[in-house]
Amino acid sequence: MADKDELESVCKRRGFVWPSSEIYGGEAGFYDYGHLGARIRDNWEHIWKDFFLDMDNYHMIYTPNILPYRVLKASGHVDQFSDVLVRCKKCGNSHRGDHVLEDITGESAEWMDKDEMASCMAEKGIRCPDCGGELDQPMDFNMMFGVDIGPTGERKGFLRPETAQGTYMNFHREFIALRRKLPMGLATIGSAFRNEISPRQGVYRLREFRQAELQIFFNPQSDDFDEHYESVKDRILPVLRANSEGIREMTMEEMDDLPKFYRYHMVRMYQFFADVMEIPRDKLRLRELSPEERAFYNRIHFDVEVDMESLGGWKELAGLHYRGDYDLTQHQKASGQKMSVSVEGGERIVPHVLELSFGEDRNIWALMDVGYRTGERDWISIPYPMAPYQAAVFPLVRKDGLLEKSRKVYEDLKRDMNAFWDKSGSIGKRYARQDEIGTPFCITVDYDTMEDDTVTLREISSTEQIRVPLSDLKQELRGYVKREKRFGTA
């Protein structure tokens, strides 16, 4: 729960995240990660990989940010990712051409290009829906950033609007390299680019953003995921179905209209948000998109949504998309390369794709929003492994050798984890500083340390302190950070 202004202020002041190119006034839709934000981002990526690649035959790959024109032509982005806009000469408002036409004619106009739309509009004498003014010539607007490849600029390309295309193009090569086994998971993490007309809401809608995506290639006729499904079928998730109102707590068995492989991965995604990101259950839901809302190639589409005060409500953080064989078939047709593989029984199929897609920046913002607490103590509850630092070390006072001793403790600790050392201000001040950036554990070297080599260990959430021998410190911390061990228990 966090007020947007307050959270943005902390983010800037302490070094998490802020508008890019700030010294020149900034540019909407671009954000920088500071030293703390960068650490969270690295941690988030590592943990995401550990969680989702924990299956046989799931792997990371990396592919370029720039894609040639023909890739995105084949994927449908060149055509589908663009809109025809018409601008009113009188009031200056812009509208989507197809929407203006559809409102008048009642027929879909999405298929038209700008010339067809122009003649159709002229024919029907269509004017501005806002003020009745004369409309200017329709113009193309494509959400993709175009780039020229090579010295002559003759080769056209785009900055990728999603990371997935690089993965689809590598399906067949990896299928061979990984010895022809399905299911096969290929994940990637990287930047994607969309030239949004009006990016708003900070890091939520960016022109350059990071995606973490896992594409699972599988045989839809197989029972590959049935066993996994069995292990989660009694899980109860907060679900908002497209045809119903309100969130319902539903078991997987109740949603028997969905295939088992899909339901299994719904649980996986939910577990990531609930258990790893530690989003409270009442702020988390799986929302099904109706056929009108979802892209035509998605057969089933649920979004994971989180209720964020700073962004005014439920916001999409990830999506689970059953894309069928659309992507591989499109690339097969356009490239002429075979994407089909033979499966048990000698049959040849084009594998189907289940896509798990995460907006990384939004995920990180959600951590901050959900975790931010104010009151008698300002602190941020970030899952311990994702926090910028796992531990901070202080001398209780700066004399009698405590300073030097604390420095030694720190030097030793930082070899094992992200640690921080601070001597400035009072001990309370130093706790407060770490509270504000979500450091879960503070270690204080005091006079007893000089006698018996024990330190106090303080946990952020409770502010409780326990005494730990230096010889056990690293091991204790590891257990607490991973939550394998409850703080304060022997």
Added chain:
RNA sequence: GCAGGCGUGAUCUAGUCUGGUUAGGAUUAAGGCCUUCCAAGCCUUCUGCCCGGGUUCGAAUCCCGGCGCCUGCACCA
């Protein structure tokens, strides 16, 4: 992109209407003194009027242009 609001040290903000001492405060930060566990105190110190032009003896303040942010509309495969 349209309409309205806004832009002052790192952060939050007073001052702008009605031009005029050294641009004020709070928080934060750094150094020091002090300090035996949760933003203590004292001393010292750093950083500012979004950018560009104009009016004027003089501009944070008025005018023009630009950039950005916020809210609403539109947009968000």
